[in-house]
Amino acid sequence: MLGLDFSQVNWNEIGTASLDTLRMLGLSALFSFILGLPIGVILYMAARSTSGWVRFGYGILSFIVNILRSIPYIILIVAMIPITKSIVGVSYGVIGTIPPLVVGAAPFFARLVETALNEVDKGVIEAAQAMGSSTRHIIFRVLLPEARPGLLAAMTITIVTLVSYTAMSGQVGGGGLGNLAIQYGYYRYDTEIMIIAVIAMIVLVQLLQMAGDRLVRRFTRK
Amino acid sequence: MIQIKQLTKQYGTGGNVTTALSGLNLSIDKGEIFGVIGHSGAGKSTLIRCINLLERPTSGEVWVGGVNLTRLGKTELQAQRRKIGMIFQHFNLLSSATVFDNIAYPLRLTKTPKAEIERKVKEMLSLVGLEAHSHKYPAQLSGGQKQRVGIARALASDPEVLLCDEATSALDPQTTDSILKLLLDINKRFNLTIVLITHEMHVIQSICDKVAVIHQGGIVEQGPVAEVFLKPQHEVTKEFIRQETDSGEALRLAIAGAASGPSRAVKITFLGTKTYESILSRIVHETGVNFAILQGTISTIKETPYGQLIVRFEGDEIATDETIKKLLEQGLDVEVIR
Ligand SMILES: Nc1ncnc2c1ncn2[C@@H]1O[C@H](COP(=O)(O)OP(=O)(O)O)[C@@H](O)[C@H]1O
Numbered sequence: 216m217l218g219l220d221f222s223q224v225n226w227n228e229i230g231t232a233s234l235d236t237l238r239m240l241g242l243s244a245l246f247s248f249i250l251g252l253p254i255g256v257i258l259y260m261a262a263r264s265t266s267g268w269v270r271f272g273y274g275i276l277s278f279i280v281n282i283l284r285s286i287p288y289i290i291l292i293v294a295m296i297p298i299t300k301s302i303v304g305v306s307y308g309v310i311g312t313i314p315p316l317v318v319g320a321a322p323f324f325a326r327l328v329e330t331a332l333n334e335v336d337k338g339v340i341e342a343a344q345a346m347g348s349s350t351r352h353i354i355f356r357v358l359l360p361e362a363r364p365g366l367l368a369a370m371t372i373t374i375v376t377l378v379s380y381t382a383m384s385g386q387v388g389g390g391g392l393g394n395l396a397i398q399y400g401y402y403r404y405d406t407e408i409m410i411i412a413v414i415a416m417i418v419l420v421q422l423l424q425m426a427g428d429r430l431v432r433r434f435t436r437k
Numbered sequence: 438m439i440q441i442k443q444l445t446k447q448y449g450t451g452g453n454v455t456t457a458l459s460g461l462n463l464s465i466d467k468g469e470i471f472g473v474i475g476h477s478g479a480g481k482s483t484l485i486r487c488i489n490l491l492e493r494p495t496s497g498e499v500w501v502g503g504v505n506l507t508r509l510g511k512t513e514l515q516a517q518r519r520k521i522g523m524i525f526q527h528f529n530l531l532s533s534a535t536v537f538d539n540i541a542y543p544l545r546l547t548k549t550p551k552a553e554i555e556r557k558v559k560e561m562l563s564l565v566g567l568e569a570h571s572h573k574y575p576a577q578l579s580g581g582q583k584q585r586v587g588i589a590r591a592l593a594s595d596p597e598v599l600l601c602d603e604a605t606s607a608l609d610p611q612t613t614d615s616i617l618k619l620l621l622d623i624n625k626r627f628n629l630t631i632v633l634i635t636h637e638m639h640v641i642q643s644i645c646d647k648v649a650v651i652h653q654g655g656i657v658e659q660g661p662v663a664e665v666f667l668k669p670q671h672e673v674t675k676e677f678i679r680q681e682t683d684s685g686e687a688l689r690l691a692i693a694g695a696a697s698g699p700s701r702a703v704k705i706t707f708l709g710t711k712t713y714e715s716i717l718s719r720i721v722h723e724t725g726v727n728f729a730i731l732q733g734t735i736s737t738i739k740e741t742p743y744g745q746l747i748v749r750f751e752g753d754e755i756a757t758d759e760t761i762k763k764l765l766e767q768g769l770d771v772e773v774i775r
Pocket residue numbers: 448449455456457475476477478479480481482483484
């Protein structure tokens with residue numbers, strides 16, 4: 216069929232590439248969430264501040280987030296090479312892909328967090344204020360729990376986006392499934408490996424999306 | 438318990454200012470249920486939200502329990518707010534928390550020990566009659582049940598004051614009555630001061646001791662409910678009462694309609710146990726005056742019965758004067774309409 220022969224496929228290579236992709240994904244998602252969540256909360260809080268200076272700060276932070284989000288990812292990788300080197304020591308391999316992945320995804324995630332928090336009922340926050348909650352209480356006991364389904368959806372979207380980012384990162388020596396697909400399929404006309412790598416990525420995205428949707432449903436109380 | 442002095446609240450800045458409250462004064466005693474009634478946009482919500490400073494007054498002072506809230510710093514204000522419970526038209530429960538956790542919320546803020554939280558929440562659940570729903574989420578409850586959770590949550594921290602912002606406006610009439618009964622019960626049991634705002638005279642009439650009528654950001658009339666309700670002075674108050682008692686065109690025609698002989702239309706107001714006595718029939722029997730009832734209401738204000746009759750006395754001048762005099766002697770309120 217179509218002259219494809221899967222018997223020659225080097226499954227070891229696919230296994231290694233899959234593991235690399237998962238490591239890139241896991242690490243970059245972890246750091247994107249750790250960085251993006253507080254930035255999202257800060258964006259949300261700053262936008263509502265009564266202080267003009269804080270709202271001015273919001274404008275600046277919001278502008279930076281927008282800029283980072285509008286730089287094409289492939290350019291971000293290249294532009295970040297010196298920074299990447301200074302942070303993790305190398306600009307290649309799985310580790311070398313993490314800083315650009317995080318810088319690419321964290322602002323995106325932060326914006327999604329802000330959107331999820333905006334969905335929280337204003338009345339509930341007011342009730343919490345009326346009960347004598349501090350800002351900390353409001354963030355940790357009201358905003359984040361109330362926004363949980365939205366935050367889980369935001370994490371799902373971010374991690375799925377990161378799958379395609381990792382494919383691009385692979386291009387500049389990161390390894391992983393995306394890299395495998397391009398190396399073999401595009402440069403060596405080894406269609407079989409390309410197909411398998413692409414299918415593996417499709418399956419990965421499907422699994423992530425399904426898991427995310429399940430979690431969102433599990434925590435939706437409305 | 439609550440003093441509001443020269444309270445002014447403006448929204449917006451520059452050329453786009455809305456004055457929601459202007460120089461409003463109000464004093465509310467401990468243990469009373471104080472109602473504020475007004476039309477939409479009159480400033481009711483702004484007023485009640487200024488009492489716990491959810492809305493910061495533009496000027497003026499708000500004193501609750503001897504503390505000037507407008508002078509407090511952030512953490513002091515938070516501490517004071519824990520003594521002021523609040524319930525809302527749309528309940529504002531945490532949708533992600535169970536009934537139990539919603540009620541426990543204010544207790545956890547003050548780092549109450551676990552066993553104490555357990556005990557207090559149970560007590561509150563039984564107070565509002567929701568023992569069986571402890572582990573449900575708000576979305577699984579009816580409107581009335583949600584408001585009960587709201588009340589339980591507001592009372593969990595043993596507040597001295599309960600603020601109710603249109604607390605029954607999203608509920609059907611039956612549920613409204615059950616919530617009002619609960620509020621009255623709580624007021625009596627804990628001698629809790631309750632401030633409620635509403636646009637329904639019915640709510641005021643059911644449970645309030647005193648009422649203030651708010652119009653265009655100011656109080657236009659206030660006093661004990663019976664007084665304001667039975668002898669309204671301001672046009673806005675009269676309008677609210679007309680809606681409730683529905684005395685309209687029919688009454689005007691009845692009063693205007695001429696009797697064959699000399700006649701006089703009067704409004705007689707009975708209050709308390711007198712409502713159920715046969716005072717009127719006894720007196721007309723003595724004076725020999727006949728009467729026709731043009732309109733009549735017998736109802737209660739809070740739990741006090743009252744009656745209001747509009748009658749036309751038919752008889753000679755002297756006998757009618759004598760009748761009115763005797764009615765007044767019996768402690769009834771008589772107002773000659775025509
Ligand atoms: N957050 C706000 N910003 C601007 N104007 C407001 C705000 N809240 C209330 N107002 C205005 O203040 C006035 C009083 O509103 P409100 O206190 O909500 O009245 P009520 O509760 O009696 O309907 C209205 O004219 C309303 O438009």
